[in-house]
Amino acid sequence: MTLSRIKGMRGFLASSVGVTCAAALALPLALPTPAQAGPSAGTSEAAVPGxxxxxxxxxxxxxxxxxxxxxxxxxxxxxxxxxxxxxxxxxxxxxxxxxxxxxxxxxxxxxxxxxxxxxxxxxxxxxxxxxxxxxxxxxxxxxxxxxxxxxxxxxxxxxxxxxxxxxxxxxxxxxxxxxxxPGAGPADGVQDGLRAGANTLGEPAPDAPEDDSIARTGLQSGESFATSVANADVAPLGATEIPALSKSRTELEYSAAHPDEQRAKPYVGARPHIVTRRGWGADESLRESGFVYTKKVKAAFVHHTASGNNYSCSQAPSVIRSIYRYHVKSSGWRDIGYNFLVDKCGNIYEGRAGGVTKAVMGAHTLGFNSNSMGIAVIGSFDSSKPPAAAVTGIAKLTAWKLGLFGANPRGKTYLKSGGGNLYRKGKNVRLNVISGHRDGFATDCPGQKLYGKLGSARKAAARYQGR
Structure with a gap:
């Protein structure tokens, strides 16, 4: 698919109705990096939904x-x-x-x-x-x-x-x-590829889905298809992972997506490897249909899930499926609250559906979900030190995603409060571009130990952007 076709589809694909009708337009999809394509189209979905x-x-x-x-x-x-x-x-x-x-x-x-x-x-x-x-x-x-x-x-x-x-x-x-x-995970080997210190998955298959492969990719439901198409600018239809790019290729991708900008070289970090919702086994029938977007991403709020540290990195997809179900079925939210999650090994996961490059509105920082994104490290870090790999994952993710919207990880920005226990509704609040949850709401999140590492994450993210 050409870049112009992808850009032209974005508004139309905001609802599942539009996505279903757009099936003919969405195929075939071109691989951004053929050598790093996702698992092959013949993989099956989870047999047990949880x-x-x-x-x-x-x-x-x-x-x-x-x-x-x-x-x-x-x-x-x-x-x-x-x-x-x-x-x-x-x-x-x-x-x-x-x-x-x-x-x-x-x-x-x-x-x-x-x-x-x-x-x-x-x-x-x-x-x-x-x-x-x-x-x-x-x-x-x-x-x-x-x-x-x-x-x-x-x-x-x-x-x-x-x-x-x-x-x-x-x-x-x-x-x-x-x-x-949480139900059984995807039967595609994704979980087997998550291992300590990896920050990558197993060996990818070489081929992308072909133009008649909707059923072969397991994307039979409208919402599954919509979720996958929302990432059409960075991954083939049905991908379980979004491959990493070098900084130079990320800059080329950015420039192609922003042809009207005159800046010679953007400050954007290399795109990190990201496990998609299909990769961690999201049951797309649980969430509400369609996606909700804000205008831009001006800031990132860092969280911890407070779900404990007694998990292995191969179990992280199961933990995420559980949190997703808890947020939707128990708490009553439209989808999982976080835009991204990072496990103790530094693996990065797509959170709320709508596209990893887009300004998807989450439910992570009460009062400051507009024009921001929420990144949750899986674990509890009030007294436990966050693994270095997780902090690096935060830095790499923010260097890339904030860079797509021209934000400096070491800078400050203003966000308008939607109402909370720290700031009244309508107040413009000056915040770090990379903030902790507690900066926008009176809470212990993301835990004192993780909060203390945000300065390091800001410096590293700015360095990854080339600042």
Missing amino acids: STRSLPLVPLTGTRSAAHAQGLTRRDVRPFSLVGVIWDDPSSELHGRVQVRTRATGTGHWSGWQDVETHNTHGPDPDTAEGESARMHGSTAPLWVGDSDGVEVRVEAQSDDRTTTPGESPLPKGLHLELVD
């Missing part, structure tokens, strides 16, 4: 007050790998402590009590269609526990909470435990 089970919490006996403690006693459940707690009102906060114990599948071994982060301050902006959806719930951060078939949970309100009337529970109404099964 599931979410929601269990209502009940008052716990034997505590100081049943109104102050809810939970579930030990019980057998269908296999799951990620847990979280949700409640009815998304504007209510859970002031207290959430702890879970889980039993590893088939072993009979129960874990110790694990804390679940209760202050989940990610989410869609107020006064947006997503933020006002009736499906929205309040929610904790999700916690990855691995393959489990037993669970116990307790939720206790803060002991000094005196904000409620006598007899009224200080806990939010409608507490439920969410048990998420």
Whole structure:
């Protein structure tokens, strides 16, 4: 496909209806880098889509007050790998402590009590269609526990909470435990290629999909097709990965996409290797149809998922599928909240659908989702030091994506607040181009240890841009 055809399709492909009608126009797709093409067209999709089970919490006996403690006693459940707690009102906060114990599948071994982060301050902006959806719930951060078939949970309100009337529970109404099964991963060898220190996947196949290969790529659904076509400027239809480019080739690609600019050489970093949504096994039927865009990407907010560090890099796609399902089915968002995710080995993953080069509106920094992108490092970094590979992944990703929009990683920018607990709605706020979540919202995210590495990431990203 020529660049002019791709650019002409962009507006039309903003909805799944347009994408379905555009099938004839989208094929064939030209490979940007033939030697690094994605897996071949004959690969199959995941056989198991996963599931979410929601269990209502009940008052716990034997505590100081049943109104102050809810939970579930030990019980057998269908296999799951990620847990979280949700409640009815998304504007209510859970002031207290959430702890879970889980039993590893088939072993009979129960874990110790694990804390679940209760202050989940990610989410869609107020006064947006997503933020006002009736499906929205309040929610904790999700916690990855691995393959489990037993669970116990307790939720206790803060002991000094005196904000409620006598007899009224200080806990939010409608507490439920969410048990998420991520389902089986793509049967295409992508997960086998994710390994410690790699930041690349396994050996790619040499050929791109041909012009009659919609069914062969497994893109039977309209939303799967739409998601893939949204990346048509950087990858062939049905690709599980977007190949890395050298800095010189990235600059040529940028110049071809911006023919009206007179700048001799753009400040844009080399495009990093990115695992697509198909690569990590996204079930596109879960999310809402279509995509939502903002005008540009002026800043990047760095997050941690607060889901724990007890995962291997080969498990990262499963963790992402679980978070995706938790954000959509449990929290009620239109899609996964983050625009990109980075695992502990530095592998980069496409997050919210709509195209990796585009200004896709996420649900990552409440009040500052417009004209920004959210990057989440998978893990918890309040007291754990983030791996160097993950920090490098942030730097490479921001050098490229911010460079596409002319942003300096070491610079400052202004964003208008959509409303939050730090800045009133409408206030223009001066922020670092690479900021932490806590810079836009009162939260511990992205954890003190990761937040302390953002200065290094800014310097590295600017260097990758050639500044």
